[in-house]
Amino acid sequence: MKISQKYIFTLIIGLIALISCVSHKKKGESSRLSKFYHNTTAKYNGYFNANELLGETILRLNQNHKDNYAQLLPIFPYNAVENVDAEKSNLDKIIQKASIDITLHKKSRWADDCYLLLCKSQYLKKDYETAESSFKYVLDEFTPNNLFNKDKSKKTLIKDKKKTSEDKKKAEKKAKEAAKKKAQDKIKAREKAKKQALKDKKNHKTPKNPTETTETISEPLPSGDKKDKEPKLNNVGSKLFPHTPAFWEATIWAAKNLTERAKYYESEQILRSIAKDPNTPKSTYGDLYATLANNFVRQKNFDQAIEALILATQYTKSKKTKARYAYILGQLYQQNKRPIASDEYFTQCSKLRPSYDMNLHAKMNLLLNKAQSGTPLEDVITQLNKLKKDTKNADYVSEINFTIAQIYYKEKKLPETIDYLNASLWDPSAKPNQKASSYLLLAEINFENQNYLKSKYYYDSTLQSLPKNDERKSLVSKMKNNLDDIAKQIEIITLQDSLIKIGSLSVKERRALAIQIKNEAKAKLVKPQIDRQAMEFNQFQPFGADGVNNKFDAFQDTRNGNAPNSGNPKASNFFAYDQRTLNRGRGEFEQNWGQRTLEDHWRRSNKTSFNFDIAATEETTEETKDSLEADLANILKDIPDDPKKLAEAHGKIQSAMFQLGVLYREKLENFQKSKTTHTDLLERYPKTERKPDVLYYLYLNCLDLNDPGCAASYTDKIIREFPETNYAKSLSDTNYVKALSVSVDVIADGYQKAYQSYNNHQYEQAFTELQIIKTKMPPGHPLMPKVALLNAFCSVYNNQNKDVYINALKDVVAQFPGTPEEIKAKEMIRFLKGDQDAFITVTSQEIEKAQFKMEDENVHFVFVLLFDPPAKQTDKAKIAISDYHQKYHKPENLKMSSLEFDVEKNTSLILIRKFDNRNQAMKYYNGVQRKSNEFIPNITNYEIFAVTQNNYREILRLKSVKEYQAYFNENYLNKKG
Template sequence: MNLLQYFNLKYIGRFAFLSAMVFLTSCSTKKNTMVNRTYHNVTSYYNVYYNGNDAFKAGTKKINDSYKDNYSLLLPVFKHSSDEAVRDAFGDMNRAIEKGSKCVRKHSITEKPKRKEGKNQDKKDKEFFEQKQFVKWIDDAYLLIGKSQFYKHDFYAGIETFSYIVREYNDPAIKYEAYIWLARTYIEMAKFEKALDFLAKLETEKVLVPKSLIGPLALTEADLLIRQKDYEKAIPFMVEAVANTNKKNERARYLYILAQLYQKNEEKEKAYETFGRVVDLNQNYEMTFNSRINQASIFNGAAADSRPLQKELNKMLKDDKNIDYRDQIYYALGNIAFNESRDQDAIDYFLLSAHVSTQNNNQKGMSYLAAADIYFGKPDYRNSQAFYDSAISILSPEFPDYLLLKNKSQNLNELVKNLVVIESEDSLQRIALLPESQRNSFIDQLISKVVEEERKEKELAAQEQKEMVYLQQQGNEMRSQEGGSWYFYNQNMMVMGLQEFKKKWGDRKLEDNWRRKNKSVTSFDDLSEESSASADSNKQVFSNKSREYYLVGLPLTDSSMQLSKQRVEEAYFNLAGIYKERFNDFNQSIGGYLKLIELYPQTGYRLSSYYSLYKLFFLVKNYPKAEEYKAKILNEFPDSDYAKVLGNPDYFKELEKIDNQVKFMYQATYKYFLNNNCAEVQNNYQYVDSVFHESTLLSKFALLSALCEGNRGDTAALKQSLNLFKEKFPKSEEVAYADEVLTAMDRKPREIELAEKAKDEFGAELSTSKIDSIDLAIFKYNPQQIHYYLLVVSNKKASPNSVQFKVTNFNLDYYSFLEFDVGNELLSADYTCVVVKKFKNQSMANNYFESVIIAGEVLGDLTDDSYRSFIISAENYATFVQDKNLLKYQRFFEINYLKK
């Protein structure tokens, strides 16, 4: 290398270095030049946004991979993320937010570029200079931040971010996507009306929405409607989503949802066809399998030959890879049988489905439910009850209409309980009425069955013992071969043992006497227990192989026989009512009432049974019978309310009118009570007592009258009037309130107790000497002035917002016809004062103060050192808010309000 070359390289290197330094220092976001824009557009993407977007993709993949679709339920439009999956993705989403924020912070250019003098601006130039942002990845960064916040379930932060985007940016691809994410966020928060506002705006501007967003928009609209259970309106949006989706796996999933929506909307042909399209795409074995199953479930037996479909399903049963899906295949075969009116075959398939279902509790529950529905439709309420009960015990509370099914099951339980009472008491009565020799012979036969059953159980136990020894020997050999692993850690042994158990016993519930397949031998025991449930538990316990064991529950005396008959009588009446009120099974109800009257002609339920029969015969259009029972009521019970109703159809309307009149009077009386107008309270009570003596509200008037004694300040008179009230209305609901007032009067007022034992909110002891030294002259005592109720809450120990919410609810429950203004005042960083305005005077405020303490709904969850409550005049309140010294006012309150 010669000298010239050396100096050339030397200066070229220095020049390159200096140029790079000038370039880098010139790329400030405060200057808007072409070089700056190019630099920040390149570096914002490759150095920051790209990495953040990669983290976002990794997080969403974790969330989606963790979600498992339940194909027996309507699939969600968007895969929901469990809390655990969200936690797993937190790191990725935080990194995405961090990178997005860094992109905005370090690369955003909002400065306007310098205009060249003398150059005329065309439309393109004007649009360029009017931009708010000159780096094209900044709006993408904001969108990345918002979406990451959404997946973290930080919805409020996401709303702020998306709202900023639609406010600040005009790029349709970004702006309209932010609108879609805003709608999705509000949907996740169940604020459907708000979500609908954004979606409606997008629909009106749909021509401006980029084609790439039409699919996501349609999905979001479908999601909103599905969550509102408006399946019919959701269908066209899912059709649009399918049409605008290119990825086959996504299209298959959306088609599956569309087919489910057609099912919900009873469009069976379209559902069948759409499930077929899912099968054709063949993207996911489980989805394809469930599509075929669903096709079988909605197959219309009347319109086509089901044999090819049944043949295919039976072929699927033989495929080893479908072992875990056999329950669904049998369920599909059951649906085919049901659609072809082969009810018994359908029941057999459904029960077989439940039997082979070992992992899918949802399917097991659905199979029991299908069998229960068939029995219910017959109707066969006993079998229906058994299978509804099994279904409800297995199905998840999230199952569609779970609460309705649970209510139906409970109604059936109640019905069958009464059927069991009738049958068991009838059996016990028949046995009790047998001649003693026949009765003893019957019992001896039962004892023989018990002895035989025990013999068989001993044989089984001996056989099990032999098998256990064999298994232990096999286990020892296997342990020697497999390193001595314990039985329950040895998968081969576990599987072998489980198979042997199921081969011998089938699926058995963990319970006593689980070996018994037929528990009929114990049926007499159950009847006996049913009859003698209330018997003295200290009575002698007999062996189940003695006659005395079975004789205990029999109604052998006149009194026990009479009690048994009363139980049957009541059960028939209950049964008839359940048929009518809970199942609308009018014919069964009629039969129940007629049987009751046949067996017990002088039953105490005769009048109500007559009236029910009159209405039931009218409903089934058997008018002659309806007239017959109407005549029975008028002739046998002429003075009853039922007779008055039949004689005067407006009778109950007139009673309701009177009831409304008394209710209106009670509201007025309660206002008089709050205003301390005891004279009017007494007048109204006396009027209602004399004119509407049968009114159910009379006890409420009486209580207000009694409490007026307290407003006069006479404690002894108040106690006496409350005790008299209790004697006059011992069974009224208001007795509990009267007891609470009497109990409260027997102890010190709560606020005085707290003042004596607790520490002041600001940490000072509430000792009398210290409080007395404070100058209280700033407060004026004026009992006739308008008053407020104050509840001072420690922000560290309680939630002021929660307390204010409870106060508002308390007012709605107890003072619904008075308009209170509930607000709050921040006393300091640590203390907030909840304020209830306003009361006419001290007396009214004091009534409210005491009712809050007695009810306990506001203060019940607060600890003694987390709050103080007072009443205060409007004038003193202004002083208190300015002074903010809780200690001063507490002392003033004690002297002027509590100790007077």
């Protein structure tokens, strides 16, 4: 009983003491018990669960990313994943958990960590704009100084205040003593100088004039070694329960976000600032320098990227991450043609035991470096072939073949290079990325050898194999576009040449050739289709690139008694291919059985029992004959079999040869090829209608090839043969020529200066120079489209207004139709409106594959495609369109609906229906073009199309509008409807 009374008494005293302590607490201030509760609950409830979920999400993203070893590997794989839709639900959960934790435990030490989780989730969702504002809030609100001061108690603050005051007094006292001493030292120095001057005067010595040398040192990259004695702010907890603020990690992730938004300078500056901060925790250095390296890589500043990534490797603990950084360093040094340094890091990568595919590619790169460093070629190839034979590498045979091809290519052994590239493409292990690299190298080889037709087809195949986010896509697309017109003219020449040659055959021979073509086409339908784009190259060219129909050549060989040759194939041992054996067997058969018709049951004397369906067979035979005749007529329909058709074929060849020569000059600046093509044209067709133009282009090519004698000869021909042409007048009138050349030089030089100013980011100066050029430029000058386009480019930088830029580009489209500048301006307009595929050219094969149909009299819709619309913009656009309909289309009772067309690219579609036919739909379309300011005011990120009901369904099936855009431009806008 006594024990219980003592216990109760002690408990009461403790409660009174606790209450008295609480009563002295300031209003709004949390008790220690309250702080402990909020800190513990915040950490081990919402924050812990959200952080675990984030770790799992990043792990899955890293696993989902597939590295393309033909390209520089991304430093952060989780950020290289193109589509993160599968993880958005988890990221939303993280945001929700972090938000609840912040709301319930505002005063906990883990509030900044929860905010960081929220920011990271927005970043991983690729919502970079929202993430930027969130990071800004965290960095402003949760600076280490703020947290450190908030966590101090009142007593500590008073002590600090007193200590600061005392330190201030001591500092002032020291400063006074130092000033006094400095004044005394000055007096002593002055007296000493006087005495020295007197001595020098007596000895007639000139006083010494010491010079100071200054050294300018470039700012080094902060290495993380800090010796400053500043107070540590990286622990706002206690010694028993330490807690590091999230500020430094948040800064690093904020820099990652800025890099994604192409704000490279801002990203670099905040990373450098925390690298110099003595309070930055050492555990963050690895991610800090990796982020800095990623920023430099995005800017193609590879030297600084190497420096930053080396530091990242030093401070990173994870072996897997270190191996990745080492591999990337090996790639960067390899790009910079430093094989020894590259070897060091590829070797380091292998020692860190990375994944099997990374280790294998590191070995292949080491062998590639050996080949560059002078190791005998045979030794390197032997080692690569050993890798290829290893059964573990069955999935990498295509890549090993490509590596061998690269080695041969650098040794300028083109036949071997092409063999291994084809082997790389044929192998079943070839993946799309690898195919793209092989196609691209084949395209480049053919381009270098001036095989432009083949090069164009390989560029086509490269584009189809490249992934959407591959940085090579824009360059490949540009090269393919440059070769499109050239390939078209070559195909016209080869086709017409072949048709003319076939037309010279007799009727019987033509028929035999047509049957051969039909049988080959039928065989192709049966043959398995293995990578038709590259493996069966002839499908690209119905007629050979050398100007002669391949089938015609084969037929001619057969006709002349020669066996068709497909590149000297090896002789077969199979008995049926031995001609002597066949002849011997035929002789023996005829001795025994005589001449027999090739038919079923040939050994039977009575075949009546087997002819029970003879009537049906004869009927089928008649139908087959009719079908065959129709097919043969279709094959031979384009053969020029009369003088008029023959003249047309020759006319097409003349026109194509002239255009081809011009294209070689204008598109590729290959003046020798242009000259050769035009010379061939004159040799083949000396009386061509384009002769004056051809002679003038030959004259220009001679000038560009620095051959004045050649230029003079063509000048004489133009003046002698075509004295009435403007070419002759300009070349014969020396004063006119001088004036013209001066004018051309002035305008060309002015344009070059303006273009150089534009490249140097001096946009105002470029704009001013362009205005001067315009005043000197005569109408119809060839540089007018280029000047107009560059003027449009400069306008955006001077006005900072996208609408002004778009209008300037529209002027280029209107004023210079059919020029390369018109195409470029159209692409830029689509890109400014938000079309991510604006610079990707759609091939004719892609359009045909889409199976769009012309149905002018059928029901039509109009749809509006909104590119990357912000929140609620689609609804605003629908309201604006509804108002437009009320004003201009009220009687038509048009209906409207909307849908999310492409979630990945964030494009929305508004469908307007319906119109009776194409003319009605295009009338609506043209009205919108004229009244675009009233249709959807203040919104430019959209495109509008007219479409049939069937074609609309095809667009939805494809989940892409780029094919229909090309189809619409060709069949609706470029035709009168």
